[in-house]
Amino acid sequence: MLEINDLHVAVGGKEILKGLSLSIAAGEVHAIMGPNGSGKSTLSYVLAGREGYEITSGSIRYRGEDLAAMAPEERAAKGLFLAMQYPVEIPGVTTMNFVKTALNAQRRARGDKEIDALGVLRLVREKAKALHISEEMLKRALNVGFSGGEKKRLEILQMALFEPTLAILDETDSGLDIDALKVVADGVNALRSPERAMLVITHYQRLLNYIVPDRVHVLSAGRIIKEGGKELAHELEAKGYAQIVKDAA
Amino acid sequence: MSALVLPNRRVEDWKYSDLRNAIEPAAVESAPTAEWRVDVSGAVEQSPLPEIMPHGRHGEMGVVAAARATSGVFLHIGKGERGTAHLELVTAGHGRTLIVVEDGAMLTLREAAAFGDFANIAFDVVLGVNAQLDHIREAAAHNDAVRVSDYSIRLAQGAAYRAHFADFGAKLSRTELHIALEGEGAEAHLSGVSVLGDTGHADVTTHITHAVGNTQSTQLFKLIAGGKSRGVYQGKISVAEGANGSDSRQTAKGLLLGERAEIDLKPELEILADDVQCAHGAAVGDLDPESLFYLRSRGVPESEARALLMRAFLEDAVAEIADETIRADVWSRVEAALAELSA
Numbered sequence: 305m306l307e308i309n310d311l312h313v314a315v316g317g318k319e320i321l322k323g324l325s326l327s328i329a330a331g332e333v334h335a336i337m338g339p340n341g342s343g344k345s346t347l348s349y350v351l352a353g354r355e356g357y358e359i360t361s362g363s364i365r366y367r368g369e370d371l372a373a374m375a376p377e378e379r380a381a382k383g384l385f386l387a388m389q390y391p392v393e394i395p396g397v398t399t400m401n402f403v404k405t406a407l408n409a410q411r412r413a414r415g416d417k418e419i420d421a422l423g424v425l426r427l428v429r430e431k432a433k434a435l436h437i438s439e440e441m442l443k444r445a446l447n448v449g450f451s452g453g454e455k456k457r458l459e460i461l462q463m464a465l466f467e468p469t470l471a472i473l474d475e476t477d478s479g480l481d482i483d484a485l486k487v488v489a490d491g492v493n494a495l496r497s498p499e500r501a502m503l504v505i506t507h508y509q510r511l512l513n514y515i516v517p518d519r520v521h522v523l524s525a526g527r528i529i530k531e532g533g534k535e536l537a538h539e540l541e542a543k544g545y546a547q548i549v550k551d552a553a
Numbered sequence: 554m555s556a557l558v559l560p561n562r563r564v565e566d567w568k569y570s571d572l573r574n575a576i577e578p579a580a581v582e583s584a585p586t587a588e589w590r591v592d593v594s595g596a597v598e599q600s601p602l603p604e605i606m607p608h609g610r611h612g613e614m615g616v617v618a619a620a621r622a623t624s625g626v627f628l629h630i631g632k633g634e635r636g637t638a639h640l641e642l643v644t645a646g647h648g649r650t651l652i653v654v655e656d657g658a659m660l661t662l663r664e665a666a667a668f669g670d671f672a673n674i675a676f677d678v679v680l681g682v683n684a685q686l687d688h689i690r691e692a693a694a695h696n697d698a699v700r701v702s703d704y705s706i707r708l709a710q711g712a713a714y715r716a717h718f719a720d721f722g723a724k725l726s727r728t729e730l731h732i733a734l735e736g737e738g739a740e741a742h743l744s745g746v747s748v749l750g751d752t753g754h755a756d757v758t759t760h761i762t763h764a765v766g767n768t769q770s771t772q773l774f775k776l777i778a779g780g781k782s783r784g785v786y787q788g789k790i791s792v793a794e795g796a797n798g799s800d801s802r803q804t805a806k807g808l809l810l811g812e813r814a815e816i817d818l819k820p821e822l823e824i825l826a827d828d829v830q831c832a833h834g835a836a837v838g839d840l841d842p843e844s845l846f847y848l849r850s851r852g853v854p855e856s857e858a859r860a861l862l863m864r865a866f867l868e869d870a871v872a873e874i875a876d877e878t879i880r881a882d883v884w885s886r887v888e889a890a891l892a893e894l895s896a
């Protein structure tokens with residue numbers, strides 16, 4: 305589904321990813337862990353197509369296509385979704401209106417029929433309920449004044465609505481209380497299927513108790529330095545990054 | 554030889570709107586008297602201008618209009634009555650309009666400034682005790698037209714003036730308001746949006762005088778400029794000596810869409826009283842790239858995302874329009890203009 309090969313990425317003229325390779329097959333869940341500043345969010349932004357993230361060499365193929373050649377909205381329409389570490393606040397756009405616009409834009413791009421306002425409302429209500437997102441929140445401006453946890457839950461609500469083929473979660477667990485963590489994990493697990501894949505970026509092994517990964521990768525200084533099964537997350541928690549980096553060197 | 558000297562950029566107040574550059578003095582001098590189509594409903598009476606006009610303060614061009622127009626429109630609404638009026642210019646030129654809303658009366662005034670060519674109109678508006686005027690002005694895009702509207706608005710005790718100005722640009726468009734809050738409890742709430750592209754220009758200049766205490770005013774203006782257009786908002790607030798307990802709030806924001814567009818915001822305070830509340834803020838920025846990326850990453854195409862963000866930028870200013878139907882009308886014009894700008 306996703307094949308990243310020897311990827312080098314520069315931001316503001318500085319190389320951040322330095323030869324990263326990673327491949328995820330349909331049906332799999334992969335986790336990326338790594339110290340602050342190692343390039344995890346950079347990778348997620350490159351995959352989503354943010355401007356200013358320059359691929360200097362290497363390649364990314366998504367469902368057999370060259371991902372770098374696609375505009376961000378095209379990637380979304382083709383099933384790629386990034387739950388951001390820091391969701392953006394947009395005053396003047398209500399959450400509900402945004403969700404409706406985005407959902408229908410994706411459907412239009414795929415040649416599916418748009419869903420009318422009432423239909424979207426019904427759909428959103430149903431998914432919001434499972435995530436404990438109130439009606440009142442949906443009426444407010446997008447992410448404006450939302451707590452850290454509320455922003456994260458809204459990201460997951462969007463994931464549930466868009467039903468992406470490849471979901472990337474960038475520290476969605478940070479800032480969530482224990483109950484919210486379970487709710488979010490349930491949302492993620494509900495989407496697991498043989499056709500979909502997920503890339504979960506996290507600092508905490510705790511999330512991986514709920515979303516059990518097939519593979520765990522350790523990212524350090526722009527490269528994957530170690531890979532393993534779900535037990536690698538436990539090892540990281542026990543030893544810390546410094547030791548793992550040293551072992552790998 | 555023409556004796557008429559048009560306001561130009563050397564005059565402080567016309568710095569960003571050089572009329573001399575936009576039109577020949579001869580064309581101003583030879584312009585005919587403007588004619589209107591007027592639709593009224595409710596208790597509004599329409600008659601020729603009276604011999605004696607109220608003494609309101611006008612700007613330079615307002616004085617010219619008042620001197621040159623040989624006839625005009627007089628709308629009057631009696632004590633405690635209600636009504637609506639729709640004004641549309643059918644022949645451009647110098648024009649004069651008098652609007653009197655008597656004590657406790659309520660008028661909704663809609664004005665369409667959709668003309669080409671040259672128009673220069675002086676408005677005198679008088680609001681009696683507890684009178685109310687809701688005023689909406691929509692000025693369509695006409696990049697060949699030169700249009701100047703100069704309003705003198707006087708408010709007695711407890712009177713309220715609410716106005717919204719939607720301007721889509723002209724070769725030169727100047728909307729100038731001189732508002733005098735002359736009675737205690739009088740209030741003026743002004744808002745507006747300028748959505749400009751191409752070579753469009755729109756200048757809204759407001760001067761609110763809190764002549765007595767316990768008066769209130771707000772100004773909320775949002776400007777978007779793309780292409781080689783220029784948007785201007787100048788907002789002066791004067792609080793007279795002894796006008797204690799006055800409250801005035803002004804916000805002006807600009808959104809620049811390109812390197813060749815320009816937005817000039819000029820707030821100005823002149824406060825001679827001690828106990829007043831005045832707050833003002835002005836800022837010009839670009840479309841936020843992070844917001845744009847967020848929307849696009851959720852599948853919203855770039856042009857649609859830009860339009861959505863621009864609409865969001867204008868949201869609070871348009872929301873000031875109280876009447877739902879009129880607000881929806883203004884939105885549909887704004888959205889059409891935004892679609893052109895973000896295409």
Ligand SMILES: Nc1ncnc2c1ncn2[C@@H]1O[C@H](COP(=O)(O)OP(=O)(O)OP(=O)(O)O)[C@@H](O)[C@H]1O
Pocket residue numbers: 315316318320338339340341342343344345346347389
């Ligand atoms: N615009 C930029 N210009 C220069 N350097 C940048 C820019 N954006 C990010 N970086 C740098 O890139 C490196 C990787 O950042 P990134 O956000 O990808 O780290 P991360 O692994 O997600 O960290 P965290 O765990 O703290 O979220 C950091 O050193 C950061 O300072």
Ligand SMILES: [Mg+2]
Pocket residue numbers: 344345346389474475
């Ligand atoms: Mg990060």
